[in-house]
Amino acid sequence: xxxRNKKLVYAAAAGLLLxxxxxxxASLSRKGKGAVRGVVAPAERGTAGLGKRLAEAASxxxxxxxxxxxxxxxxxxxxxxxxxxxxxxxxxxxxxRLRRAFNFHRQAPHSMIPCDVISRNISGxxxxxxxxxxxxxxxxxxxAVISPDGLVGKTTEVSKRSCEVLLVCDPAxxxxxxxxxxxxxxxxRGVGTNLKGQPIARMDFIDKDxxxxxxxxxxxxxxxxxxxxxxKGVRIGYITATxxxxxxxxxxxxxxxxxxxxxxDYVFVVSDTVTExxx
Amino acid sequence: MMDRILLFxxxxxxxxxxxxxxxxxxxGGIKPPVLAAFALYYALHRSxxxxxxxxFWAALLHDGLDLGGFGPALIGFPLIGVLAHRIRLEIxxxxxxxxxxxxxxxxxxxxxxxxxxxxxxxxxxxxFGYALLRIIGSGLLGMVALPxxxxxxxxxxxxxxxxxxxxxx
Numbered sequence: 001x002x003x004r005n006k007k008l009v010y011a012a013a014a015g016l017l018l019x020x021x022x023x024x025x026a027s028l029s030r031k032g033k034g035a036v037r038g039v040v041a042p043a044e045r046g047t048a049g050l051g052k053r054l055a056e057a058a059s060x061x062x063x064x065x066x067x068x069x070x071x072x073x074x075x076x077x078x079x080x081x082x083x084x085x086x087x088x089x090x091x092x093x094x095x096x097r098l099r100r101a102f103n104f105h106r107q108a109p110h111s112m113i114p115c116d117v118i119s120r121n122i123s124g125x126x127x128x129x130x131x132x133x134x135x136x137x138x139x140x141x142x143x144a145v146i147s148p149d150g151l152v153g154k155t156t157e158v159s160k161r162s163c164e165v166l167l168v169c170d171p172a173x174x175x176x177x178x179x180x181x182x183x184x185x186x187x188x189r190g191v192g193t194n195l196k197g198q199p200i201a202r203m204d205f206i207d208k209d210x211x212x213x214x215x216x217x218x219x220x221x222x223x224x225x226x227x228x229x230x231x232k233g234v235r236i237g238y239i240t241a242t243x244x245x246x247x248x249x250x251x252x253x254x255x256x257x258x259x260x261x262x263x264x265d266y267v268f269v270v271s272d273t274v275t276e277x278x279x
Numbered sequence: 280m281m282d283r284i285l286l287f288x289x290x291x292x293x294x295x296x297x298x299x300x301x302x303x304x305x306x307g308g309i310k311p312p313v314l315a316a317f318a319l320y321y322a323l324h325r326s327x328x329x330x331x332x333x334x335f336w337a338a339l340l341h342d343g344l345d346l347g348g349f350g351p352a353l354i355g356f357p358l359i360g361v362l363a364h365r366i367r368l369e370i371x372x373x374x375x376x377x378x379x380x381x382x383x384x385x386x387x388x389x390x391x392x393x394x395x396x397x398x399x400x401x402x403x404x405x406x407f408g409y410a411l412l413r414i415i416g417s418g419l420l421g422m423v424a425l426p427x428x429x430x431x432x433x434x435x436x437x438x439x440x441x442x443x444x445x446x447x448x
Contacts, residue, residue: 010361017357021350021396029348036343040294047295122294124302124309125393125403126346157346164346171404197304 034159037130041162044118045132052265100148101266110231112146112268113137118162127170127190127199128153131267134161144220144270150235150258151175151220152267165267168236168257169199176223177203177236184210185221188236188255201237201255208251214239218255231270281439286321286333289432293317294340306416307409312386314341315356316424319385320432322360323372334360347402354396355389362388373433378426386421390414 101114115131133139135158145152145165153167154175166173169190177188184207191200203218216239222232237257244251297313314337321333334356341352363381370377394410397403 013357017353021348021353022400024349026348032349033343036339040291040340040344043291043295044298047299051299119298120302121346122298122310122314122341122344123351123393124307125351125397128346166346172402193304193308195304197302197308 030157030159033157037159037162041118041132044130044162045116048116048118048265111271113139113271114266114268115139115163116266126172127167127192128156129165129167129267131163131165131269132161133269134159134163136160138271139163139269140271144230144234145267146231146234146270147259147267150237152259154230155269163269167199168259169193169201175230175236176221177218178221179203179206179210179212179239180217180219180233182210182212182216184212185223186253188218191254199257201257203239203253203255204245204250206251206253208244208249210251212239212242212251212253214241216253218253282329282436283332285432285435285439286329287336289435290314290317290333290337290340293337293428294344297341298344303416303420306420307413309390309413309416309420311420311424312389312417313424313428314338314352315359315386315389315421316382316428317432318356318360319363319381319425320428322363323367323381327364330360330364331357347397348400350396350400351393352389355392358392359385359388373429375426378429379422382421382423382425383418384421386424387414387418390417 113133115133115137117129118132119130121128131145139155139158141155141158143155145155151168153165153170153173155163156166157164167190168175168188169192171190171192174187174189176185178185186203186206188201188203191202193199206212218236218239220230220232220234220236222230235258237255239253240256241254242251243253293313293316297310300310300313302308302310318334318337322330325333335353338352338356341356342349345351363385372378390413394405394414398405398410
């Protein structure tokens with residue numbers, strides 16, 4: 001390829017890239033992403049499953065290792081019993097966890113779709129997780145995603161078999177909220193994570209005359225736009241600091257989201273109804 | 280043929296590894312740039328055709344699996360790929376120090392493109408300190424990622440059967 005042709009090819013490639021990046025309609029972009037995610041989703045599910053099994057195995061090995069160190073002279077039978085005990089403990093922990101989730105699922109007044117978390121965000125630019133269900137399972141855009149601990153985030157970029165969950169701590173996640181027991185409304189938006197990796201959110205536009213304290217519980221108000229479904233009264237987090245707005249018209253609060261997403265392996269997507277969750 | 284399978288498979292595996300690696304809060308919450316390292320590896324070791332295939336496949340996976348529009352990797356990876364490919368004959372591409380330097384520079388450039396694009400399109404809020412932390416962090420992580428990717432790919436390529444002109448041996 002001579003120099004002139006090379007220049008032409010580079011110019012055409014650059015032009016095409018700029019068109020794809022800046023001019024491509026959102027619907028086409030979403031279709032493209034859906035195709036990529038559809039291809040990768042089975043591998044993600046497999047890897048997530050493998051990761052869970054490895055974690056369980058590591059946990060069992062840690063248990064056996066500890067027992068062996070402490071009781072070097074014990075017989076093989078005892079080691080086998082220890083392994084069985086570890087396995088039963090794992091099963092018991094799983095049982096408690098799943099019972100809790102099942103009870104939560106049964107008691108919640110709205111219909112919910114249980115979903116596995118299959119992966120995290122690839123770049124770290126977004127605070128999001130991907131779940132293994134999509135439009136084929138009845139999940140729509142802008143739906144609340146909750147766990148037994150509280151609100152996890154909301155659905156976005158839903159494809160046929162998977163869906164992104166924008167976490168409460170992401171700056172693009174904004175939702176109407178109120179302080180429990182005070183009838184004070186505000187807007188919660190994510191701030192990201194601090195240097196320790198802990199998620200942070202803030203609540204803006206709180207009435208300046210209301211007394212709010214560190215430790216107050218912030219819950220969803222039930223008001224939502226863009227066809228979203230956000231049940232009333234779901235815990236978002238707790239206030240960790242308060243400050244007066246620069247204009248002096250409002251006060252703002254910093255929140256610690258209550259759903260610890262790093263430990264989650266399953267979540268629930270709210271599919272319909274807008275009734276209040278009992279505290 | 281086997282080389283192409285390794286290219287597509289290796290980069291897809293790289294995407295899975297990047298997905299499951301933890302984000303590093305001390306580096307601004309970014310993940311190790313495994314896909315950028317793959318793009319750089321193929322830019323440093325392959326013909327223009329191989330480089331373009333690898334770069335676009337890595338960019339497509341990166342942007343396809345990420346939130347927001349296509350763009351940060353689709354612009355960043357070809358850019359670092361072309362720059363690395365242009366000077367690959369003038370450097371010792373298999374040198375450990377060369378790979379560390381290229382890994383750092385490539386990851387920083389890709390991150391700079393992402394910062395500029397996200398800021399220009401308003402998809403992410405811009406904080407100078409945070410952006411700087413991410414660029415420096417991506418450089419440090421890229422410094423580790425490229426030598427590791429290069430070492431792994433060299434081992435995998437060495438394990439492949441070689442074609443000697445009359446079929447697979």
